[in-house]
Amino acid sequence: MKATWEKIEKNLGVLEVEVEAERVAAALDKAFQKVVKKINVPGFRKGKVPRSIFEARFGVESLYQDAIDILLPEVYTEAVDQTEIFPVDRPEVDVEQFAKGQPFKFKAKVTVKPEVKLGEYKGIEVPAANIEVSEEELNEELTRMQERHAELVVIDEEAAQNGDTVVIDFDGSVDGVPFEGGKAERYSLELGSNTFIPGFEDQVVGLATGDFKDVTVTFPETYHAEELAGKEAVFKVKVHEIKRKQLPELDDEFAKDVSEFDTLDEYKADLKKQLESRKEKEGSAERERILVDQVGENAEVEIPQAMIDSEVENMVRDFDNRLRAQGMNLDMFLGFSGQTVEDLREQMKNDAEKRVRNNLVLEQIAKAEKIEATEEEINKELQDMADAYKRTPEEIRNILAANGSLGGLKEEVLLRKTIEFLTENAKEVPAEQFAKKTEKSEEAEKPAKKSTKKAAKADDSAAEEQNEE
Template identity: 45%
Template sequence: MKVNKEEIGENKVKLEVEIEEERVEDALDEAYKKVVKKVDIDGFRKGKVPRTLLEKRYGEEVLHKDALDILIQQGYYEAVQEADIEPIDQPEITDAHIQGGEPATFTAEVEVKPDVELGNYTELEVEPEEVTVEAEDIEQELEAKRQEHAQLVGVDREVVEEGDFVTIDYEGYVDGETFEGGSAEDYNLEIGSESFVPGFEEQLTGVEVGAETTVEITFPENYQSDDLAGEDAEFEVKVKDIKRKEVPELDDEFAKDLGFETLDELKSDIEEDLAAEAEEKADRAYENQLVEAAVENAEVDVPEVMVEEEIDNMLEGQKMQMQQQGFDFDEYLEMTGMDEEALRDNFRGQAAERTKSNLVLEAIAEEEGIEVTEEEIDEKVEEIAKNQGQDQDPEQIKAFLQMQGQLDQLKDGLQMEKTMEFLKDNN
């Protein structure tokens, strides 16, 4: 096979491919085996019509389309390998020609991964952030744990006060008519939390248990329901119960309830966790700064098709995340007032930055000969298997990833990790 490569524009290549006549004949035979199954000619069983008779009856061209499909599929893949290019989009095939006894030819134009002109990426003037854990951070975490283990207990009074947790029944009216979502029974509400419509909670202070009262409010102009925004409403409310939050004392007994011997031991554990969290956050920030500096020193034109592909990935990730959280994507779009195209536009800037960063990191990996071994891939697969459960077979997981086309993604991810480690070790 002969391949002539020509650069015809920024990140675009034209391949002129010629395939030897022996392979053309093989492709015509394959096409014949496919076409003959669909042909009926008197005197012959279906699928048994000789090729010469088939071509005489319908013309040699009857096999050309299928044969070309075979040759182009095979030939394009081989031409890409021979030309040593990395396509980033589907090719545009033109000038395809086939004739028995002659070489077949076609032209493929395709956008390819751009060249990256690396600048300085070692000894960058980037300093990792110093990690410290302040005493007030520990105190805040202790208070959060106290609140997390607080209990609601009954009170020796009958009148609602600020900070109480009350159980109420209510029914709302606008212009004397009930409205959707305007009523509930046994609703739990913290007085002063401002979690209800503004003005509602304040009017319940001073109300006695068992008493019924009328609460008058005006829905905010920016209320989530357009039908209620700015409307005056009345709620008939009955207070059924009052409780108060009881927070545990911050002492050794509290620490023991959390599995520690003393309060000091609990504080030390919190300090270690906060330090580890801060170190991880600082490490991520340091990595981002290193990449940003390396990217700033490099020159690369990011193809739009790669940006669009990254937007596709981000959009799918958003949908999957929302699905895992139990949200409907279409409802999310409606709530935010956007359509999918507007969301894609929101992702565009970040997608362009990600794509450029990935291109620069890949170029650094190639320049430094950073590769991923089969042993490293197997170790990662074993880690995945271990995280999924003891019964998971690493070989089965690897086979599944291979079948889903995700093994290359895993390998790319490992290469990016190793490249990141290289940057940190050399700066």
């Protein structure tokens, strides 16, 4: 087989392939064995028609498409390996020649992984670690712990306010007609949680136990139920009960209830250590994010739309999996939020593009610095996964191999090592100095953006004048 690759523009090129006539004959044989099982010819049992009779009756050309379907994926993969390209999208294939006794010739337009021109990636400034926990931060954490262990106490004399949980009946209608899902009895709703249609909870604030009210709201234009989208609805609401959080006292008894310690002072000391550890991890993650984003911005790369679209789909899948882990799914989320899956994809596009850019740049840095994921490191990763899932490393390896994810594990290890390399070669500066520098950079970008907009408007005006002439 002969294969050549010619780049025609940016990340697009043509893969030209010629396959030997012998392989065409073998593909035709396989196609015949597949087709002959399905045809009926008088005088022959199904699947027993001789090849010569078949070709005389139906023509050898009737086998061509099946033979191409059998042969093309195989030789395309070989051609990709032979020319050492990295496709990132489905190819556009043009079959130029396919006939019995002749070579198979085809061309494929292929979008490939883009080339990356690295910018500065060593000595990138990052804010120095600060794990000091202030008294205010400690008190905020104590308050969160109080709220977590708060009791809901029934309030009889006061009106409902944000943060309260109200037990209500509601009965909704549009133009006087009830709609599905618009009615419930003794429903517990936390005011301020924004779980209901915008405006509903605000109108319940101020009601007292036993109060009735007609709550008027408008469904969002993007509401998942098309028959309700943009419609005004009236809910007849009755308040049965109001419950308010009652925080426990911060004392030794509280410490005993929520921890292994006997005194509040001991508990606070341990809580401070936990906060310091958390700040250290969060600070490390933030410095890595700054590093990766900066080296990504410093590099030059033109990203094919196909790679962005693919990453968006990966993000949607990951989001759905996280929702399922919480007892929801994507359809339920879209219903609650009044969005469509297209809205979600649109929101994810910028992050998807940044992810693709950063991964391409990290991959190029790994090549430039000869960073590799060793077999020992991959085995350690497999062992960690095996321990977590209570399986053997061999079982985990087989599962990943069957899912085509083993290469992804190697890439993950490689990217992590590359980020470690960037961290080791970064330059720490005081957090205040870093913040001021970031603010100056953002301010400097604003006039540039305005100038770009003005230039674009000027170009548009000039184009209009030329069209008029």
